[in-house]
Amino acid sequence: MQNPRLKELHDTWLEEATIGDMQEKMMAGELTSKELVLMYLYRISQNDRKGPELKSVIEINPDAVQIAAALDAEREVSGARGPLHGIPVLIKDNIDTGDRMHTSAGSKALADSYAPADSEVARRLREAGAVILGKTNMTEWANFMAIGMKSGYSSRGGQTINPYGPGTFDVGGSSAGSGAAIAANFAAVAVGTETSGSILNPSAQNSLVGIKPTVGLVSRRGIIPISHTQDTAGPMARTVADAALLLTVLAGEDKEDPATLASRLGGVDFTIHLEKGLSGKRLGVAREHYFSKAGEKRAAVVDKAIEKLKSLGAEVIDITIPSAKKQWDWEVLTYEFKAGVNAYLKGLGSNAKVRTLADVISFNKENEAEMLKYGQEVLIGSEATSGGLYEEAYIRSLEFNEYHAKDNGIDYVLYEYQLDAIVFPHDEGADLSARAGYPSIVVPAGFTDGGEPVGITFTGTAWSEPELIQLAFAFEQETHARKTPALWKSEAAE
Numbered sequence: 001m002q003n004p005r006l007k008e009l010h011d012t013w014l015e016e017a018t019i020g021d022m023q024e025k026m027m028a029g030e031l032t033s034k035e036l037v038l039m040y041l042y043r044i045s046q047n048d049r050k051g052p053e054l055k056s057v058i059e060i061n062p063d064a065v066q067i068a069a070a071l072d073a074e075r076e077v078s079g080a081r082g083p084l085h086g087i088p089v090l091i092k093d094n095i096d097t098g099d100r101m102h103t104s105a106g107s108k109a110l111a112d113s114y115a116p117a118d119s120e121v122a123r124r125l126r127e128a129g130a131v132i133l134g135k136t137n138m139t140e141w142a143n144f145m146a147i148g149m150k151s152g153y154s155s156r157g158g159q160t161i162n163p164y165g166p167g168t169f170d171v172g173g174s175s176a177g178s179g180a181a182i183a184a185n186f187a188a189v190a191v192g193t194e195t196s197g198s199i200l201n202p203s204a205q206n207s208l209v210g211i212k213p214t215v216g217l218v219s220r221r222g223i224i225p226i227s228h229t230q231d232t233a234g235p236m237a238r239t240v241a242d243a244a245l246l247l248t249v250l251a252g253e254d255k256e257d258p259a260t261l262a263s264r265l266g267g268v269d270f271t272i273h274l275e276k277g278l279s280g281k282r283l284g285v286a287r288e289h290y291f292s293k294a295g296e297k298r299a300a301v302v303d304k305a306i307e308k309l310k311s312l313g314a315e316v317i318d319i320t321i322p323s324a325k326k327q328w329d330w331e332v333l334t335y336e337f338k339a340g341v342n343a344y345l346k347g348l349g350s351n352a353k354v355r356t357l358a359d360v361i362s363f364n365k366e367n368e369a370e371m372l373k374y375g376q377e378v379l380i381g382s383e384a385t386s387g388g389l390y391e392e393a394y395i396r397s398l399e400f401n402e403y404h405a406k407d408n409g410i411d412y413v414l415y416e417y418q419l420d421a422i423v424f425p426h427d428e429g430a431d432l433s434a435r436a437g438y439p440s441i442v443v444p445a446g447f448t449d450g451g452e453p454v455g456i457t458f459t460g461t462a463w464s465e466p467e468l469i470q471l472a473f474a475f476e477q478e479t480h481a482r483k484t485p486a487l488w489k490s491e492a493a494e
Contacts, residue, residue: 001038001039001042006035006038006039009031009035009039010039010042010043014039014040014043014185015185015484016185016238016484017185017188018188018238018239018241018242019083019084019087019188019189019241019242019245020083020241022036022086022087022188023080023083023085023086023087026075026080026085026086027080032068032069032072032086033068033069033071033072033075033085033086033087033088033131034065034068034069034072036068036086036087036088037064037065037068037088037131037133038065040088040133040186040187041060041064041065041133043184043185043186044057044060044134044186047184047186047487048181048184048186051487052161052163052166052167052487053158053161054160054161054163054166054180054181054184054487055137055152055157055158055159055160055161055177056136056137056160056176056177056178056179056180056181056184056186057090057134057135057136057137057177057181057186058093058104058106058134058135058136058137058138058154058156058157058177059093059101059102059134059135060133060134061097061099061100061101061131061132061133061134062100062101063099063100064088064131064132064133064134067131067132068086068088068131071085071086071129071131072086074129080129081127081128081129082128082129082249083128083245083271084125084128084129084130084245084246084249085128085129085130086129086130086131087129087130087131087188087189088130088131088133088187088188089125089130089131089132089133089187089188089189089190089191089246090132090133090134090135090136090177090178090181090182090186090187090189090190090191091121091122091125091132091134091135091136091178091190091191092135092136092138092175092177092178092190092191092192092193092233093105093106093135093136093137093138093154093156093157093177094106094138094142094193094223094224095119095121095122095135095191095193095222095223095224095233096115096116096117096118096119096122096222096223096224097115097118097119097122097132097135098114098115098116098117098118098122099118099132100114101114101132101134101135102114102135103115103135103224104156105138105140105141105142105154105224106137106138106139106140106141106154106155106156106157107140107141107145107154107155107156107360107371108155108156108367108370108371109353109354109359109360109363109364109371110353110354111156112353113348113352113353115222115348116347116348116349117222118222119219119221119222119223120219120221120222120254120256120257121191121218121219121222121223121233121250122222124249124250124252125191125249125250128249130249133186133187134187135177136175136176136177136178136181136190137152137154137156137157137158137160137176137177138152138154138157138160138173138174138175138176138177138178139151139152139153139154139173139174139176139198140153140154140155140156141224141226141379142174142193142195142198142224142226143173143174143198144195144226144333144337144378144379144382145374145376145378145379146372146374146375146376146377146378146379147374147375147377147378148374149374150374151170151171151172151173151174151176151201151202152171152172152173152174152176152177152180152202153373153374155370155371155373157177160176160177160180161180162180162183162205162206163180163183163184163206163485163487164183164206164207164447164451164452164453164485165450165451165452166487168450168452169205169451169452169453170205171202171205171206172201172202172203172204172205172206172427173197173198173201173202174193174198174202175190175192175193175194175198175199175202175203175236176202178190178191178192178202178236179192179202179203179205179206179208179210179236180202180206182206182208182236182237182238183206183207183208183238183485184485184487185238185484188237188242189235189236189237189238189242189243189245189246190235190236190237191233191234191235191236191246191250192210192233192234192235192236193223193231193232193233193234194212194230194231194232194233194234194430194434195226195227195230195231195333195434196230196333196430196431196434196435197427197430197431197434199211199212199234199236200212200427200430200440200442200455200457201427201430202236203236203427203442203455204426204427204442204453204454204455204457205452205453206453207444207447207453207455207481207482207483207485208236208237208238208442208444208482209235209236209237209238209239209240209242209243209441209442209443209444209472209476210234210235210236210237210243210441210442211234211235211243211244211247211439211440211441211465211468211469212232212234212430212433212434212439212440212441213232213233213234213247213250213251213439213465214232214263214265214437214438214439214462214463214464214465215229215230215231215232215259215437216232216257216259216260216261216262216263216437217232217247217251217260217263217265217439217463217465218232218233218234218247218250218251218260219233219252219254219256219257219260220232220233220257220259221254221256221257224341224344225336225337225340225341225343225344226333226336226337226340226341227332227333227336227337227340228259228336228340229332229336229398229401229437230332230333230434230435230437233250234247234250235247235250238482239476239482240274240441240443240469240472240473240476241271241274241473243441243469244270244271244273244274244469244473245270245271247270247465247469248268248269248270248271251263251265251266251268251270252266252267253266263463264462264463265463265465265466268465268466270465270466270469273466273467273469273470273473274469274470274473275470275473275474276473276474276477276478277312277313277474278309278312278313278314278471278474278475279312279313279314280313280315281313281314281315281420281421281471282314282315282317282417282418282419282420283309283314283315283316283317283419283420283421283422283423283458283471284316284317284318284319284413284414284417284419284421284422284423285306285316285317285318285319285422285423286319286321286324286413286422286423286424286428286429287318287319288318288320288321288324289321289324289325290324290424290425290428290429291425291428293428294425294426294428297448297449297450297452297454298425298426298448298452298454299425300448301445301446301447301448301454302425302426302445302454302456304445304446305445305446305456305475305479305481306423306456308475308478308479309423309475312474312475312478316423317417319413319417319419319422320413321409321410321412321413321422321432322408322409322412322413323404323405323408323409323412323432324409324432326404328400328401328404328431328435329397329400331393331394331396331397332394332397332398332401332435334378334381334382334385334394335382335385335389335391335393335394335397336389336394337357337382338357338382338383338385338387339387339388339389341357341360342356342357342387345357345359345360357379357382357383358383360379361376361379361380361383364376364379401435401436404435405432405433405435405436405438406436406438409432409436410422410432410433410436410438410459410460410461411436411461414460414461420460420467420471421458421459421460421464421467421468421471422458422459422460423456423457423458423459424440424456424457424459425454425456425457426442426454426455426456426457427442427455427457428457429457429459430457432459433459436462437462438459438460438461438462438464439459439460439462439463439464439465439468440457440458440459440460440468441457441458441465441468441469441471441472442455442456442457442458443455443456443457443458443472443475443476443481444476444479444481444482445479445481446479446481447481447483456475458471458472
């Protein structure tokens with residue numbers, strides 16, 4: 001950087017700065033949002049497409065610098081709108097922005113697609129004064145395209161890699177770009193989306209805090225869908241406090257999304273639940289089935305984290321989830337995807353290159369060399385359904401998930417063992433909470449001997465985000481397990 005003051009801040013301060021740190025400097029007149037954006041753009045240019053090529057950012061907002069400057073002027077005249085005023089945020093490439101950025105779900109089939117309007121997520125970010133810095137790469141079609149597609153790969157963005165172990169550790173999916181970008185500090189925070197593990201998994205893999213909210217806490221409007229039953233957007237951050245700040249902005253009623261009308265947490269400030277201490281908390285460890293799935297190395301790290309929970313005053317017991325070993329299927333996603341994606345594509349208007357799922361499949365076939373590295377078996381399977389959501393297989397799977405994920409799953413053990421939350425290793429409980437539509441929060445727990453990040457997940461019943469945030473914050477403040485990825489020197493070569 002040519003500006004010596006910004007270069008000093010970039011090299012010595014920015015790397016692990018929190019939203020609170022950024023606001024403190026902006027309020028004191030020591031930094032502007034425009035300067036913050038310029039530092040992040042420089043950082044992305046030096047580190048995302050050079051060296052190991054993380055390929056985490058798929059597109060930069062061409063108006064980001066000007067938006068930041070306008071927010072600086074507003075701060076001078078009338079003060080900050082709130083904690084996100086002037087803060088650079090990255091969002092996943094399946095979240096609509098009614099601006100000069102594309103929304104493509106990582107697919108070249110939508111590489112030239114501009115959303116007709118902001119998603120509710122984007123609208124809320126702008127209203128709060130955040131600077132939408134750019135879009136992040138993702139597993140194409142949120143990993144609902146092919147069997148065996150590698151996490152973080154898309155035809156439009158290439159292969160995102162894990163900054164903690166390029167070519168060694170899985171980056172996690174499908175919010176891979178959001179995970180790698182925030183781990184490498186290319187923005188203050190990011191928004192990911194989850195259908196089944198796509199916030200929790202990349203957060204765990206990149207030593208981040210990830211919150212998968214109750215379905216309906218955050219509006220789904222304007223997000224390229226997989227499943228209206230399971231889809232949700234949520235925060236990905238380096239600290240619990242930053243994740244709670246972002247969730248406070250994202251959460252709320254949207255009259256165009258009926259799921260949000262059932263929310264019990266509208267208008268809640270989640271940061272008031274950032275409290276230390278676990279005395280009197282009763283936690284159930286889902287050891288059977290889930291620890292073996294996590295593997296010995298991760299399980300060993302999580303076992304140490306559990307001992308820390310005990311030392312903080314929590315009563316921790318081993319539990320068995322009755323439905324853990326059920327033969328789950330993916331029929332809900334298969335049937336809901338066609339209906340949802342057809343409705344989304346129709347909304348792009350008559351100028352869109354693809355208007356239906358069938359069009360997407362045809363486009364991929366016509367451009368096989370660049371589009372079908374992993375095939376499109378999942379897309380074809382969804383296209384074979386009616387799109388009407390009346391099939392017996394769909395209704396049977398929907399009811400199966402409803403009962404075994406909730407009544408015979410999460411809610412059963414919470415009541416039976418009188419628990420405040422369930423503890424899972426890494427992200428291994430993500431599928432269960434996704435099928436239930438229930439919240440989870442993953443927090444860095446440490447690293448394996450080989451240096452791979454490991455997380456610990458707290459899961460609860462519907463609308464239990466305040467309790468989960470408190471548990472996660474108390475654990476984080478006593479462990480500080482996150483470490484900066486040692487990929488490059490802070491001072492980039494000039």
